[in-house]
Amino acid sequence: MFLPERRVDPPGIYEKPFKEMYDYIVVGAGSAGSVVATRLSEDYATSVLLLEAGISDLEPDDVTQIPYLWPSLIGSEKDWGYLSVQQKYSHFAYKNERAYIPQGKVLGGSSSINAQVFVRGSRNNYDQWEHEGAVGWGYDDVLPFFKKLENATDTTYRDSTLRGLHGPIVIKEITGSILQSFHQTAAMEIGFPTVDCNSDDPIGRLLVSINGVGGF
Ligand SMILES: Cc1cc2nc3c(=O)[nH]c(=O)nc-3n(C[C@H](O)[C@H](O)[C@H](O)COP(=O)(O)OP(=O)(O)OC[C@H]3O[C@@H](n4cnc5c(N)ncnc54)[C@H](O)[C@@H]3O)c2cc1C
Incomplete structure (x- = not known):
């Protein structure tokens, strides 16, 4: 088995100065935001700022690059770790009947911590x-x-x-x-x-x- 070459953040990416103005500002570099920003930026004349609250998915110890390790990311710093409100009719085995709701807080959003199962819906x-x-x-x-x-x-x-x-x-x-x-x-x-x-x-x-x- 060959592992793909380890990708790293482009040098100097974090020192790049912000512009005063952008044509588009996309908030959240998750599944949807990353695609929207990429498609907008295909036009070289258009400036796009993509803002992400989480850290890079290319840190040296990052395991988001190894898909089968996705369960280990739940509860990590790359997960917002939301809890639902108390449920009336379900989640009786959970503490205070509140469900744990993982959501990606990292470049790539939930797609960086998900199981990559491709089900489009019927x-x-x-x-x-x-x-x-x-x-x-x-x-x-x-x-x-x-x-x-x-x-x-x-x-x-x-x-x-x-x-x-x-x-x-x-x-x-x-x-x-x-x-x-x-x-x-x-x-x-x-x-x-x-x-x-x-x-x-x-x-x-x-x-x-x-x-x-x-x-x-
Ligand atoms: C553990 C897990 C397993 C999953 N498994 C599968 C699967 O196998 N197959 C499948 O099809 N789907 C799966 N999903 C669901 C799928 O990953 C999500 O439906 C999809 O990624 C959601 O895309 P999104 O763009 O709506 O949100 P996200 O990809 O979650 O992106 C939202 C982004 O916005 C950022 N953000 C939030 N607030 C701010 C802010 N104020 N400022 C800046 N950035 C902000 C977040 O950090 C995040 O990066 C899974 C999800 C999880 C959590």
Whole structure:
């Protein structure tokens, strides 16, 4: 196994002076803010300031670069560590019935501390939203954008009309555990098909995918 080369913050990045004015200020360098800031800054004539409350994800002892260590980041300085209000009908096993809600406080936001499981939501989720009034957010409206961001390189996905092949985010099927083949055989024996977890009808043994830019 080869680990990707360790990335570091560009030299002098923290000494760079601020400008007096920016065309856009994006608050929060998480999943959404980072993409918004990147896309805006693709126009060289546009100035963008991206503000993040947390620290860099490229510190020398940082484990955000090793995806399987994500559980160790919960409760760390890279987690806001929110608690819910006291629950009336759930969380009876929790102290004061309050749920722990991890949220990334680091460059990359929650995507830097998450499990990288790539589940887009099913057709029904989006169509229900649209039915409730979110016009333009139906599955057929959002699907082209999901495909645009995906680089689904596995052969299992190559012929799928639901997958994008040329986007920036690498999508791969989770493989590697010997238990997986037992699981698949058992599911087949009782009549469940193997389906992509992001397909229109995700009932069956689910092919779960992960996202990662090269490193996984
Ligand atoms: C432990 C964990 C596991 C998860 N696993 C998965 C998974 O496997 N698959 C999946 O699809 N999703 C998963 N998620 C959910 C997913 O990561 C989030 O839905 C997504 O990252 C949210 O993106 P966001 O841009 O809305 O917020 P975030 O990515 O959380 O970004 C918000 C950013 O804003 C910053 N910020 C907040 N306040 C301020 C302020 N006042 N000034 C400056 N910056 C500020 C924060 O520090 C953070 O960096 C997981 C989440 C967690 C916490």
